[in-house]
Amino acid sequence: MIARLSTRHVLAVFVTLALLVGAKPVFAQAPAAHPSPAALLLAKQIVELKGAKDLYQPLVRGVIQKVKNQFMQTNFMYAKDLNEIANNLERDYTPRVNELLDASARIYASYFTEAELKDILTFYQSPVGRKLLVEEPKALDQSMANAGDWGDKLSDEVIAKMRDEMKKRGHDI
Numbered sequence: 001m002i003a004r005l006s007t008r009h010v011l012a013v014f015v016t017l018a019l020l021v022g023a024k025p026v027f028a029q030a031p032a033a034h035p036s037p038a039a040l041l042l043a044k045q046i047v048e049l050k051g052a053k054d055l056y057q058p059l060v061r062g063v064i065q066k067v068k069n070q071f072m073q074t075n076f077m078y079a080k081d082l083n084e085i086a087n088n089l090e091r092d093y094t095p096r097v098n099e100l101l102d103a104s105a106r107i108y109a110s111y112f113t114e115a116e117l118k119d120i121l122t123f124y125q126s127p128v129g130r131k132l133l134v135e136e137p138k139a140l141d142q143s144m145a146n147a148g149d150w151g152d153k154l155s156d157e158v159i160a161k162m163r164d165e166m167k168k169r170g171h172d173i
Contacts, residue, residue: 033110035106035109035114036109036114038114039113039117042109042114042117042118043104043117044102044105045121046105046108046117046120046124047101047105047108048101049124049125049133050124050133052100052101052104053097053101056097056101057094057097059100060090060093060094060096063093064086064089064093065086068082068085
């Protein structure tokens with residue numbers, strides 16, 4: 001369950017980052033090089049409302065566990081010490097998630113005007129916006145599961161079709 005949640009969270013982070021980086025304003029304006037402090041504040045509120053901190057939090061643990069596992073491969077006898085160090089590092093590095101939040105806010109603020117950010121924030125604070133924040137992750141999870149099932153079915157069709165075509169050419173695979 002934890003591994004699945006971590007994978008799901010990491011996937012969600014990458015999707016969020018891709019959406020943030022790929023976000024384009026309606027009028028295709030160039031990103032603002034230096035957003036105003038007010039725009040940054042609005043963007044940070046939006047990022048926080050969207051639950052980015054919960055998405056980014058597993059990244060710290062994931063990085064630390066990955067490095068710990070690399071050291072464990074050199075000598076598994078160091079497990080006790082490495083686990084203690086990893087726990088301490090996780091506690092020390094967890095606040096650095098705020099760096100990602102700030103970077104995400106800066107990205108948002110560079111793609112949206114201050115007026116647009118106010119409208120976005122107002123939307124997310126509205127009843128339908130709050131519902132979107134709660135229900136969208138569920139809809140995305142279900143959509144991703146559906147896409148996986150669809151891909152599996154398509155794969156079966158492609159395998160059958162490829163076998164048929166190869167059989168026509170005298171190859172039995």
